[in-house]
Amino acid sequence: MSRSSVWQVASLVALLVATGATPLTAQLSTYGVGRPPTPEEVRAWELTIPPDGQGLPPGKGTAALGQAVFAAQCAACHGATGEDPTYSRLVGGQGTLTTDKPIQTIGSFWQYATTLWSYIRRAQPFNNPGSLTADQVYAVTAYILYRNGIIGEQEVMDATTLPRVTMPNRDGFVPDPRPDVGQGSK
Amino acid sequence: MSDPTTHPESSRQDRSRRRFLQGGVALSAALAAGVGLPLAGQAQPAPDDPAKSLGAPLRPYGERAPSAAQGRVTQAKPAERGGSFTPLDETLGIITPSDLHYVVQRGGRPDIDPQKHRLLISGLVDRPVLLTMEELKRLPSTSRILFLECSGNSRLGRPPTPKSVQGTHGLTACSEWTGVPLAILLRDVGVQPGARWLVAEGADATGNERSLPLAKVMDDVLVAYGQNGEALRPDNGYPLRLIVPGWEGNVNVKWLRRLTLVDRPYMTRMESTGHASLMPDGTARQFNFVMEAKSVITFPSGGQQLGGPGFYEIRGLAWSGRGLVRRVEVSTNDGQTWQDASLQEPVLPRAHTRFRLAWHWDGREAVLQSRCTDETGYVQPTLAEVVRVRGQNFVFFNNAIHSWRVAADGSVHNVQV
Numbered sequence: 001m002s003r004s005s006v007w008q009v010a011s012l013v014a015l016l017v018a019t020g021a022t023p024l025t026a027q028l029s030t031y032g033v034g035r036p037p038t039p040e041e042v043r044a045w046e047l048t049i050p051p052d053g054q055g056l057p058p059g060k061g062t063a064a065l066g067q068a069v070f071a072a073q074c075a076a077c078h079g080a081t082g083e084d085p086t087y088s089r090l091v092g093g094q095g096t097l098t099t100d101k102p103i104q105t106i107g108s109f110w111q112y113a114t115t116l117w118s119y120i121r122r123a124q125p126f127n128n129p130g131s132l133t134a135d136q137v138y139a140v141t142a143y144i145l146y147r148n149g150i151i152g153e154q155e156v157m158d159a160t161t162l163p164r165v166t167m168p169n170r171d172g173f174v175p176d177p178r179p180d181v182g183q184g185s186k
Numbered sequence: 187m188s189d190p191t192t193h194p195e196s197s198r199q200d201r202s203r204r205r206f207l208q209g210g211v212a213l214s215a216a217l218a219a220g221v222g223l224p225l226a227g228q229a230q231p232a233p234d235d236p237a238k239s240l241g242a243p244l245r246p247y248g249e250r251a252p253s254a255a256q257g258r259v260t261q262a263k264p265a266e267r268g269g270s271f272t273p274l275d276e277t278l279g280i281i282t283p284s285d286l287h288y289v290v291q292r293g294g295r296p297d298i299d300p301q302k303h304r305l306l307i308s309g310l311v312d313r314p315v316l317l318t319m320e321e322l323k324r325l326p327s328t329s330r331i332l333f334l335e336c337s338g339n340s341r342l343g344r345p346p347t348p349k350s351v352q353g354t355h356g357l358t359a360c361s362e363w364t365g366v367p368l369a370i371l372l373r374d375v376g377v378q379p380g381a382r383w384l385v386a387e388g389a390d391a392t393g394n395e396r397s398l399p400l401a402k403v404m405d406d407v408l409v410a411y412g413q414n415g416e417a418l419r420p421d422n423g424y425p426l427r428l429i430v431p432g433w434e435g436n437v438n439v440k441w442l443r444r445l446t447l448v449d450r451p452y453m454t455r456m457e458s459t460g461h462a463s464l465m466p467d468g469t470a471r472q473f474n475f476v477m478e479a480k481s482v483i484t485f486p487s488g489g490q491q492l493g494g495p496g497f498y499e500i501r502g503l504a505w506s507g508r509g510l511v512r513r514v515e516v517s518t519n520d521g522q523t524w525q526d527a528s529l530q531e532p533v534l535p536r537a538h539t540r541f542r543l544a545w546h547w548d549g550r551e552a553v554l555q556s557r558c559t560d561e562t563g564y565v566q567p568t569l570a571e572v573v574r575v576r577g578q579n580f581v582f583f584n585n586a587i588h589s590w591r592v593a594a595d596g597s598v599h600n601v602q603v
Contacts, residue, residue, distance in 0.1 A: 029374050031325055034307075034315035041316060042308050045444050048385050048395050050452040087263075098468035102579055104459075109470070111458040119455040122393040123293060126267075129391040173462060173472040178583075181575045182567030 049118035053163030056117070060158035061139025063146030069136050070143045073125045082147050087126075091147045094168055107148025111173060113157075113165040117141045138162070258286055259352055266294035266391075269336065270421070271356030274484045274503065280331070280530065280538040282359035284414045288435075289421040290336050290357065293391030296441050300425040303389070305409070309446035312376030319425050322366055323411065329364040330408065330431070331537045333505045335477045337434035337461055337582040342573075349600055351487040354588065358505070360538035361422075363429045364412030369404045372447075381447040385454070386428050389443040396437045397451035398430065402475075406431050409442065432507030432536040433475040434583075436461055466577035477507035479566050480585035481514055481541070481558035492596035495549035500527070504539045506560035513559040514541040520553035520589070521568075527556070535561075552592045553601065569602060 049055050071080070082090035093103030102108075106116055121137045123129050132140070142157040151157070151165060233239050250256075256276040262268025270289040272282055282288075289295075300319045308314045339357035348354045377400070384403045388394045398407070408429040411418060418424040423440030430437050436456055451457060451473070462470040481504035486492055500518075504511045510533055515524035527541035541556065559565045569586035591601045 029313060029376075031374050033321040033324060034317040037306055037308065037314050037316040041306065042314065045306050045387070046308060046446055047393070048387065048446070048452045048454060050448070050450065097464060097470075098466070100578070102464055102468075104464070106459075109459055109462075112453050115453050115455055115458050118395075122395075123391060123455075126264075126293070126391075129293065129393075169470075172469055173458070174465075174469045176471050176474040178474070178476065178478060179564055181571050182565050 047118065047122050049114045049121075051112045051114050051163065053114055053159055056114070056159035056162060057134045058159065059134030059138050060156050061135050061137075061142050062156055063139075063143040063151070063153045066136075066139035066141070066143030066146075069132070069140040073132065073136075074140065077126060082144060090144055094148070097169070097172065105148070106144055107150060107168065109169050109172075110167055111170055113141065113145060113150075113162050113167060116144065117162055256286065258288065259356070267292050269338075269357060271352050272359045273352045274356055274358075274482070275351045275487050275490065277484075280360050280503070280534075280540050281414060282361060282538075284361065284416065284419045284422065287359040287361060287413070287419065287422055288334075288336065288357045290338075290435060291390070291392075291421070291440075292394070295420055296390045297420075298389060298425060298441060303425050303443065305426060305442060306444045307371065307375050307446075308444070309385075309448050310378040310381035311372070311447050312378060315375050319411065322409065322426070325366045326370055327364060327366055328408070329362055329412070330429075331360065331362045331534050332429060332431050333358055333360040333477075333536060333538045334429075334435045334438055335480075335505070335507075337436065337474065337477070340480075340584045340586070340588070342581045342584050343578050347600060348488070350489040351482060351484050354488070354600060354602075355482045357435070358503075358538075360505075361413050362415065363408055363410040365408040365410030365426075365429065368407040368409050368428075368445075371409060372404065377447060380449050383448050383451050385444075385446045385448055385452050386437075386439040386442060387444040387446075388423075388427075388439045388441040390441045394436065394439055394456065395452070395454040396439055397448070397454060397457055398437060400447070402430065402433070409445075430475075432477060432509075434461065434477055437475065461582060463576075463582045464579045466579070471580075474583055477505070478583070478585045479506035479508065479511070479558050479560040479564050480504070481511075481556040481566060482588045483516070483554050483556050483590060486554065486592060486598045487590050488598055488600040490598045492547060492592060492598065494596060495547050498545050498547055500543045500545045500554065502527075502541050502556050504529075504541055504556070504558040505537065506558070506562075506564070507536060508560050508562050508564065509535045510561040511539040511558050512561050514539070515557045515559075516541075516543045517555045517557070518545060518552050521555055521587075524557065547592065549594060551594050554590045554592060555587050557587050 077087045078084050078090050083092050089105050091105055091107055093105040093108030096103045096108060110116060117137055120141060138157045145151045146153050256273045258270040258272060260270040272286050272288040303319055305317045336357035340354055382400050384398045384400060386396055410429045411426050413419060413422060418427060426442045428439040428442050462472045463474060464470050481502055483500055483502040485501045500516055504514045514527045516527045517524045525543060527543040530540035533539050557566045566585060566587055572584060572586045589602045591599045
């Protein structure tokens with residue numbers, strides 16, 4: 001029996017065991033295309049890490065260890081200390097968001113440390129995305145947070161500690177109120 | 187954070203100059219600029235009377251006349267990361283040719299084998315599924331003509347000031363998109379009661395990830411594989427992309443490979459930082475999705491040259507992420523008086539709408555503006571109104587009325603952003 005047939009039979013069984021008194025959430029597929037992914041396939045692609053850290057893998061790192069990773073993998077674009085604005089400035093700018101010349105960096109603007117981890121693992125370094133180990137991602141994340149004065153140099157970042165980091169601009173975001181301008185605004 | 191997609195230096199003069207440059211310098215300049223140019227020496231001069239010689243043979247795939255080789259203008263640093271702007275000053279009607287559709291990419295254009303490409307639907311669904319392109323194309327499909335616009339289009343306050351409409355407004359385009367309504371796919375896999383958001387991810391090097399509220403997803407979002415009657419262009423997401431009608435370009439995830447149903451937004455880079463926009467009080471507006479009503483005159487526009495006083499048809503484009511364009515007004519005297527422009531039928535919701543107005547130029551300096559009203563009654567604001575409410579650092583989502591100054595010598599200039 002093919003995988004897809006097994007899947008359809010399983011769906012049918014689920015349908016049959018559901019009682020008439022409860023609404024059915026598991027309805028049969030109308031089109032029956034595709035196949036169920038394996039757990040490995042889902043793990044390989046479901047890489048986005050939400051603020052509570054769900055899905056963060058084992059591993060750990062500190063800023064002290066991350067400095068070498070940063071120097072080797074990141075400094076060419078972001079500068080030795082992460083303050084080069086040529087591409088994305090990563091460090092500094094805290095206290096500037098209300099000024100005429102705001103400096104939006106990870107330290108001054110980003111909302112969640114998990115976003116940083118997730119993005120580095122998936123998309124960095126620019127010319128070799130997805131090449132860092134989990135330990136390297138934890139370490140270089142720790143280094144950027146440390147350079148921004150958010151954590152200590154020896155503080156260990158892992159699946160438990162990273163989601164607990166409170167970013168300085170965590171509460172700086174508001175929902176979109178548009179329309180807010182012109183004759184169409186409320 | 188600096189974003190190279192919004193610093194266009196394009197101008198008609200720049201492009202023309204590049205076209206006429208010769209040899210290796212021209213080629214490397216063209217490659218650096220990313221502009222598709224006819225190679226020097228390739229084109230034969232056209233005969234004086236084409237009726238007196240046998241024409242060229244049939245061919246499997248056409249191409250533009252060499253003399254009509256308009257191109258996108260690219261602003262990128264490095265070359266894989268940036269934007270490529272649609273020449274709105276030269277496009278006609280409401281459909282943007284696929285090869286001129288604007289492009290924004292942050293990790294290069296991926297090379298994807300459609301035989302190997304898969305779409306994963308996972309998370310809070312009854313039946314997670316992995317679909318091939320062949321399977322997706324068997325499902326019920328639909329085609330819709332819809333605009334896309336980067337929220338950084340007409341971005342405020344970053345030099346150098348663009349000269350042309352390609353530079354000021356070239357990060358919008360309009361295509362007929364064909365694909366599967368996502369609601370059909372999701373109903374088929376069974377959305378679980380706790381699902382509120384959808385995380386969509388692309389298969390490119392940056393893995394553009396965006397969280398979208400389920401209500402919008404079930405309303406009108408498409409999983410698209412077709413663009414203007416063909417497969418998507420690689421620049422625009424081949425073989426599969428999300429189309430989210432009326433919402434900022436970035437959520438229309440290209441090279442789509444994953445849709446995961448979740449209970450909350452996942453706060454990806456682009457939603458928690460990149461496309462959140464800063465207000466004067468230091469707060470940032472987040473989940474700014476809809477592209478509000480906007481219009482721009484494409485002829486006459488910046489960098490163009492009028493041949494002298496007389497008749498000109500003023501032409502432009504209007505669009506609204508909230509639905510239909512109801513009205514476009516045009517002013518030729520810096521907003522003192524306005525006249526209704528005619529709208530080209532069919533006027534379609536969340537699509538570019540072409541407007542036109544007859545104009546007799548008297549040869550004196552004139553400032554041309556257009557102002558659109560959408561079906562919700564929303565009227566396109568002035569730049570002063572936008573800046574008064576949002577300040578100078580709310581650089582995205584600028585939909586202000588745009589001004590072109592026609593000088594007495596017929597030259598046309600950008601006098602704004």
